[in-house]
Amino acid sequence: MGKKMNQFIFWAPRTLAILFILFLSLFSLDIFDGNYGFWETILGLFMHNIPSMVLLIILIISWKYELVGGIIFNLVGLFYGILFFKEMNSFQWDMVLGMLTIAGPAFLVGFLFLIGWKQKKIK
Numbered sequence: 869m870g871k872k873m874n875q876f877i878f879w880a881p882r883t884l885a886i887l888f889i890l891f892l893s894l895f896s897l898d899i900f901d902g903n904y905g906f907w908e909t910i911l912g913l914f915m916h917n918i919p920s921m922v923l924l925i926i927l928i929i930s931w932k933y934e935l936v937g938g939i940i941f942n943l944v945g946l947f948y949g950i951l952f953f954k955e956m957n958s959f960q961w962d963m964v965l966g967m968l969t970i971a972g973p974a975f976l977v978g979f980l981f982l983i984g985w986k987q988k989k990i991k
Contacts, residue, residue, distance in 0.1 A: 877987055881937060881980035885927045888973045893920045934985035941978030945971040 896916030899909055923944070930937025952967040 874987070877980070877984045881934075881941075881977050881984060882927070882931060884973065884980065885923070885930070885937070885941070885977045888977060889920050889923050889927065891973070892923070892970075893917055896920075930981055934981045934988065936981075938978050938982030938985055941974050941981060943978075945974035945978065948974065 896913055899912035899916060902909075902912070904912060923941075926937065926940050930940070949967060949971045952963075952971075956963060
């Protein structure tokens, strides 16, 4: 593989993971719709961003150990999908597409980390 492809495989999962974590963090901004005091707002932001903080820690570990990112990001997508279908009362395609908005990027990041890990292993 060429040097450009190697760089793409190195940077793609890391960049997409950062964008995915930022996307998830956007959902915490709904805390400002409520009529909360300062400390309640801070606590709400913290609580809403726990998944983003966990994924950030996983990304930091995955930066060096790509296998960790490959496994955990795929598990995150799988876990979210299982929870989603468990809570879904009736099958609706628009809801499934909404679920894929979260699970899809997690799977993509996980598979890209696995490709990067496999590429390093082959060298």
